[in-house]
Amino acid sequence: MIINVKQDVLEAYRKRAEEVRAELEARGVYMVNLIGSPGSGKTLLLERSMERMPKLERIAVIEGDVETQRDAERLERFGIQLVSVNTGGACHLEAQSVAGALERLELDALELIFIENVGNLICPVEFDLGEAARVAVSSVPEGEDKPTKYPALFREASAVVLNKVDLAPYVPFDPDYFRSEVRRLNGKAPLFELSASNGDGLDPWLAWIEERRERRRAAGPQNE
Ligand SMILES: Nc1nc2c(ncn2[C@@H]2O[C@H](COP(=O)(O)OP(=O)(O)OP(=O)(O)O)[C@@H](O)[C@H]2O)c(=O)[nH]1
Ligand SMILES: [Mg+2]
DSSP: OOOOHHHHHHHHHHHHHHHHHHHHHHHTOEEEEEEEOTTSSHHHHHHHHHHHOSOGGGEEEEEEESSOSHHHHHHGGGTOEEEEEEOTTOSSOOHHHHHHHHHTSOGGGOSEEEEEOOSOSSGGGGOOOSOSEEEEEEEGGGOTTHHHHSHHHHHHOSEEEEEOGGGTTTSOOOHHHHHHHHHHHOSSOOEEEOOTTTOTTHHHHHHHHHHHHHHHHHHSGGGO
């Protein structure tokens, strides 16, 4: 007898992701899954965003990393709810571990949850975590061809961030090519070109998040 373990496990993950999504929707909580290469600036984007976002007491971050709590430690100063998930080698998070992280959060207090996925452009893409939005984080020094070479992430994204625009004068990067490739792959996702380092271009990104947080909060039963 052949047992297709992989199929069963993936099916279990998919089911768990749907349960997570339904629970958060019912509670009026908006969850965002950040996916990008190691060093693309996911954590710095979160830091810069936390510096400007209102109602930090209603925000949580789930930090996915292969090892260490380093990224979670960088966010401690904001006093937000934080859970660090070490995958012990795996190159992505899956819905089971996110569900476990949610159990450690005080969900009733929350409106917005960010997941920083493990730095990787490939593995995390096929794992639905139950998020409401998936954000692809790319950056100038990675080169303009990342959407072309890793299309699945960009095709599925709810939004695309192009980070490190402050480095554009110093490294070869063709912004028009990047933009046209994002558009070719994904006609809907907004593209936010910004610098998490100096804060340039951050406002449209923050407005996009806040608009979604507010819409979800207003629809949530806890606020009726
Ligand atoms: N010049 C510049 N550097 C940046 C910018 N954003 C991030 N960095 C730097 O890039 C490096 C990596 O940033 P992180 O925020 O740690 O990247 P990450 O995506 O969280 O990395 P992993 O968690 O390892 O996947 C750090 O040295 C940051 O200071 C930016 O907008 N401009
Ligand atoms: Mg990080």
